Amino acid sequence: MFAVYADSFANSASDPLTGLVVGERPDPVVPEGWTTVTVKAASLNHHDLWSLRGVGLKAEALPMILGCDAAGIDADGNEVVVHSVISDPDWRGDETLDPRRSLLSERFQGTLADQVVVPKGNVIPKPASLSFEEAACLPTAWLTAYRMLFVQGDLKAGETVLVQGAGGGVATALIALARAGGLRVFATSRDEAKRAKALELGAHEVFESGARLPVKVDAVMETVGRATWSHSIRALRPGGRIVISGTTSGPNVDDAELTRIFFLQLSVVGSTMGSRAELAHLVTMLDATGLRPVIDRVLPMTEARAGFAAMAEGDIFGKVVFTR
Incomplete structure (x- = not known):
């Protein structure tokens, strides 16, 4: 065959x-x-x-x-x-x-x-x-996104979520599913064209990678890893959670942000x-x-x-x- x-x-x-x-x-x-x-x-x-x-x-x-x-x-x-x-x-x-x-x-x-x-x-x-x-x-991609948002992330309608690295299969699924689930959706990308497509897909606001957000978010969906980790942690409100299912930029972070994680009582949740x-x-x-x-x-x-x-x-x- x-x-x-x-x-x-x-x-x-x-x-x-x-x-x-x-x-x-x-x-x-x-x-x-x-x-x-x-x-x-x-x-x-x-x-x-x-x-x-x-x-x-x-x-x-x-x-x-x-x-x-x-x-x-x-x-x-x-x-x-x-x-x-x-x-x-x-x-x-x-x-x-x-x-x-x-x-x-x-x-x-x-x-x-x-x-x-x-x-x-x-x-x-x-x-x-x-x-x-x-x-x-x-x-794979859409099921991974579904589990990240609604099972491991336990997100509810009305909450705010940041999707890092708009463009890939999981990230696009995260944006679309989050919007359909009644969430307020922020997305980041280094690429202007991908940011524009993220808006078409349902993101409420888009930002360059690493940019300061207008508000702290309830949860971050992280699939990028090293390149976005610090930004993801710093984007969370106290008690917020980061759900990670991939490390496309590499798993070895320069700063794990452990102090911020324990002081702000953040949750780091794996999802597969x-x-x-x-x-x-x-x-x-x-x-x-x-x-x-x-x-x-x-x-x-x-x-x-x-x-x-x-x-x-x-x-x-x-x-x-x-x-x-």
């Missing part, structure tokens, strides 16, 4: 695509209790670039089909969205807390292919109101992906509200290298989606 996969790891951080192959792989074997999903659309994530660098993916697992997110048709003919967190079969409860959990494209072959095989419990019904391209954006139940809630929310993911570009999977290159260069606003 056709697939986009990692055959080796990048030679350098500046050239992450050296191990990327677009070609043929064997058809998948379907274990008992699993199902085959014929992929109609799959979206790209930073996780895929990290995989090409050897982060979270072991050399002995190569070659590995990349991709966490997909929407398609399961073995019974149902239109479905794929949940990419694979938990231990005996695990009960929130799959993201299973210490033995994995993601598609880490221990199990991923979604950038004609077919992907997943446990039957990992497929969520896709409503007719969502296209395959839209639905394929949800399982989301559960199957939360994905179902997110899908229902989009079906009910008409809210849709921001898609930067749709490419045939045969042109996957161009999509990977655009993400590596930071030249996107929203999601990159591949179709079959």
Whole structure:
């Protein structure tokens, strides 16, 4: 079958695509209790670039089909969205807390292919109101944003939230979902065009990275890391909370702001992906509200290298989606 996969790891951080192959792989074997999903659309994530660098993916697992997110048709003919967190079969409860959990494209072959095989419990019904391209954006970036805001962040309508680094898939999802959830939304970006797009997406006000805000916020959604950490902490009101789900600029901060954290009684909360139940809630929310993911570009999977290159260069606003 056709697939986009990692055959080796990048030679350098500046050239992450050296191990990327677009070609043929064997058809998948379907274990008992699993199902085959014929992929109609799959979206790209930073996780895929990290995989090409050897982060979270072991050399002995190569070659590995990349991709966490997909929407398609399961073995019974149902239109479905794929949940990419694979938990231990005996695990009960929130799959993201299973210490033995994995993601598609880490221990199990991923979604950038004609077919992907997943446990039957990992497929969520896709409503007719969502296209395959839209639905394929949800399982990582949009689910991560949903959990950050409404589960780990516990934000309520009327509160104020700052989204750092408008432009990426998670950040655009955060802005759109926060606005739909009745929050007052601030967003930052170094790029003037991305700030303008954040306003179109629903942000109430936008600012250059590091700029002083007009008010202290109830919560900050942090996916950037080192470059924005101090600004995030300083933007919070006393008792506020920062929810972190990524460190695209690096994890090693120059100043952790520990004094400010304890003196102002701030909460630092980690957030990773989301559960199957939360994905179902997110899908229902989009079906009910008409809210849709921001898609930067749709490419045939045969042109996957161009999509990977655009993400590596930071030249996107929203999601990159591949179709079959």
